[in-house]
Amino acid sequence: MRSRPILSILVPALVLLxxxxxxxxxxxxxxxxxxxxxxxLAARELGMGWGGxxxxxxxxxxxxxxxxxxxxxxxxxxxxxxxxxxxxxxxVGESFLFFFSYLALGxxxxxxxxxxxxxxxxxxxxxxxxxxxxxxxxxxxxxVGVVVLIPFNREEMSR
Amino acid sequence: MASYSESPEEARGRRDLAxxxxxxxxxxxxxxxxxxxxxxxxxTFRATLLRPFLSTQETLAQARLRAxxxxxxxxxxxxxxxxxxxxxxLVDENRRLLxxxxxxxxxxxxxxxxxxxxxxxPGSESMFLLDAGSEQGVQVGDPVIMREGRIGLxxxxxxxxxxxxxxxxxxxxxxxxSAMTADGLVYGIVEPSRGLFREDDRLLIDGIPFYETLEExxxxxxxxxxxxxxxxxxxxxxxxxHDEEGGWRTxxxxxxxxxxxxxxxxxxxLGEGIPEGVLDLFSSEGDGTAxxxxxxxxxxxxxxxxxSGGSP
Numbered sequence: 001m002r003s004r005p006i007l008s009i010l011v012p013a014l015v016l017l018x019x020x021x022x023x024x025x026x027x028x029x030x031x032x033x034x035x036x037x038x039x040x041l042a043a044r045e046l047g048m049g050w051g052g053x054x055x056x057x058x059x060x061x062x063x064x065x066x067x068x069x070x071x072x073x074x075x076x077x078x079x080x081x082x083x084x085x086x087x088x089x090x091x092v093g094e095s096f097l098f099f100f101s102y103l104a105l106g107x108x109x110x111x112x113x114x115x116x117x118x119x120x121x122x123x124x125x126x127x128x129x130x131x132x133x134x135x136x137x138x139x140x141x142x143x144v145g146v147v148v149l150i151p152f153n154r155e156e157m158s159r
Numbered sequence: 160m161a162s163y164s165e166s167p168e169e170a171r172g173r174r175d176l177a178x179x180x181x182x183x184x185x186x187x188x189x190x191x192x193x194x195x196x197x198x199x200x201x202x203t204f205r206a207t208l209l210r211p212f213l214s215t216q217e218t219l220a221q222a223r224l225r226a227x228x229x230x231x232x233x234x235x236x237x238x239x240x241x242x243x244x245x246x247x248x249l250v251d252e253n254r255r256l257l258x259x260x261x262x263x264x265x266x267x268x269x270x271x272x273x274x275x276x277x278x279x280x281p282g283s284e285s286m287f288l289l290d291a292g293s294e295q296g297v298q299v300g301d302p303v304i305m306r307e308g309r310i311g312l313x314x315x316x317x318x319x320x321x322x323x324x325x326x327x328x329x330x331x332x333x334x335x336x337s338a339m340t341a342d343g344l345v346y347g348i349v350e351p352s353r354g355l356f357r358e359d360d361r362l363l364i365d366g367i368p369f370y371e372t373l374e375e376x377x378x379x380x381x382x383x384x385x386x387x388x389x390x391x392x393x394x395x396x397x398x399x400x401h402d403e404e405g406g407w408r409t410x411x412x413x414x415x416x417x418x419x420x421x422x423x424x425x426x427x428x429l430g431e432g433i434p435e436g437v438l439d440l441f442s443s444e445g446d447g448t449a450x451x452x453x454x455x456x457x458x459x460x461x462x463x464x465x466x467s468g469g470s471p
Contacts (some may be wrong), residue, residue, distance in 0.1 A: 021279075024215035028279040049178025056182050060189065063197075064204040066282035067317055067325055068333065070197040071190030073282055078186035082179045114281060117190065122282070122332060124353065 006152055007045050014038035014148065015058070033107060033137060035062065037145040039077055040106040043084030055081025069118040076113035080106055094153060096146055104142035108134055202320050205288075213276055217290055220274045220423050269429040271295055273303075273324075275313075275422050285331035287314070287419075289324040291427060297324045302381075302388050302428045311393045311416030312336065312381060313425055324427075328419040329394070330360050338364055338394055339382040345371045346382055349394055352401070352412060362395045362413040369407050373397045379413055389428065 018034035021027050035058050043051030059074030066073060084106055091098065111134040115123050123129055165173075189197070205213065273295075276288040291297050301316040303326050314328035327334060330351050338349040345367060352363040364379055377397045383390025395413030402410045 019209065019212045020215070023209060023212035023278055023280070025219070026216050026277045026279050028277070028284070031279070033281075047175045049175040049182070052179040052182035052186075056186050056189075059186065060200060061204055061208065062280050063189075063282065064201040064209060065278035065280050065286065065288070065325075066201075067286050067327065068331075069282045070194075070201065071186070071192070073280075074189045075186045078182055082183060085175075085179075111281075118282065 006041055006149075010148060010152060011038045011042045014041075019061075029133070029137065032141045032144045033110075034141070034144065036077065036080060036107050036110050037103055037141050037148075039081050040084045040103055041145065041149070043081045044088045046085060047088075048082050048085040051081035051085035052078050053081070055079070069114075069122045072114050072117040072119075075117050076110045079113055080110040083109070099149060099153075100142045100146050102142075103145040104138040107138040107141045111137065198318055205323070206320075213288065216276045217274055220276070224274075224424060269296070270426040271297065271429055273297075273425055273427055275425055277420075285328055285334075285419075286317070287326050287328060287422070289316070289326060289425070289427065290322070292320045292322045292324045294321050296429050297427050298429070300387060302392065303425045304392055304428060305417045305422055305425055311395075312388065313417050313419060313422055315387065316427065328422075329362060329415060329417070330419055336388050336394060337382045337384040338379050340373065341378040341380055343382075345373065346384070347410075349379065349413065360415075361398065362415050363401055363410055364395075364397075364413055365408075365410040367409045367411065369403070369409055371409075373411050375399065 014034040015038050018031070018038070021031035021034070025031075039051070039055055039058055042054055046054060055077035056074060059077035062073035062077070063070050084102075087102060091102070093099075108130075112130055115126065115130050115134075124133075189200075192200075271291055273289040273291040276290065277283075278286070278288065289297070289303070297316055297319050299316055299319055303313045303316060305311050305313050312329060314326045314331070314334065316324050316326045318325040329336075329349075332351060332353075334349075334351050336349045337346070339346045347364040347366040349362050349364050352361045354360045364373075367373065375397055379394050379397065381388040381390060381392040381394060393416045395415045398412045398414045400409060401412045404410070
């Protein structure tokens with residue numbers, strides 16, 4: 001996979017698009033979580049250290065609007081960045097199925113950590129927040145992530 | 160004998176792990192920072208990197224407002240004018256009674272119009288941003304009511320910066336309001352009640368004495384007790400009995416007057432709150448809007464919109 005274009009073009013574009021959809025247009029769950037997708041894609045290129053750093057930075061941005069669970073997004077995205085980078089040493093797949101599973105599981109993991117850290121008073125029931133909403137959001141985000149990856153990784157993904 | 164030395168890959172791996180641990184610890188630290196520091200970090204992000212995106216939503220909200228039908232606005236204005244005309248004798252009568260009783264005239268409340276911005280990010284579901292802040296006189300704890308359509312309680316201001324504020328709406332788990340029936344006979348505490356989905360969220364009025372029955376469709380308003388919300392702001396309408404506890408108290412589900420997702424423009428109630436009865440001026444036939452600026456008539460002051468240079 002061509003890592004430079006992913007880091008220099010795709011990841012910033014996904015972050016900007018996420019902010020435009022969620023903050024600029026105010027679309028909530030209707031828009032995919034492109035921030036997590038961007039982080040997971042970047043983490044595999046950056047490595048554990050800077051993957052965690054990027055997660056910390058993106059998490060702080062998300063937490064700018066979180067009054068009572070400040071830090072939950074920061075921690076969940078930092079962990080997602082670190083563990084996402086770690087998968088590079090464990091899995092070398094570049095197929096459509098691999099990236100779909102990687103992005104979906106990464107997003108689900110991020111939602112799970114956010115739910116755990118957010119605190120009882122703020123979070124919704126586990127069934128709704130993680131199992132139903134989280135799974136749907138993970139599949140949605142992973143699908144979008146795989147589609148935007150196609151131009152960067154056409155040969156490997158078609159195998 | 161060859162001495163053992165770390166290969167460059169191993170050294171890079173160790174360095175990478177050390178950096179990752181540092182960032183992980185930093186993210187844990189963020190979680191446990193004092194509230195003031197957290198809100199300072201959040202405000203810095205909102206005022207710098209995220210500002211262009213928030214401005215986009217503000218611009219879109221303003222454009223949507225301007226696109227509203229002139230006819231609808233004219234109808235609201237006419238409705239308000241007729242209300243004011245009908246109230247004029249009452250205001251005069253009230254003034255004479257106050258003079259007879261040697262009571263001081265109550266200061267009219269200040270209302271500040273503001274646009275609502277919804278971030279749409281995880282963890283921000285029950286909060287909203289206002290494009291007005293301490294520069295315009297907004298303070299922590301100021302109630303926020305809906306400006307368009309029927310007047311009702313949206314929430315309360317939680318954090319204030321110079322030009323913006325953050326509020327929590329009624330769907331937030333921490334929301335509580337002392338409430339009463341519109342006739343002021345039955346009192347209780349209103350709190351949010353989670354539905355299966357957010358669209359299914361309702362309000363719950365709890366602590367109603369067992370011998371009291373709330374009729375379906377009764378309006379529930381703030382009671383003014385507790386000092387956070389002024390008396391008389393509509394909160395919801397009784398939908399059905401929810402629970403009976405131990406034969407001594409009951410709770411009822413309410414259909415909220417304000418669907419928080421549809422709120423685009425609000426009025427922030429500044430200072431001492433709303434004088435009793437003033438909200439009646441807004442809520443005629445479900446068609447409320449801001450009134451004229453006339454201190455002598457007891458009509459609330461609605462400050463000019465921010466774009467036209469409103470100042471405290």
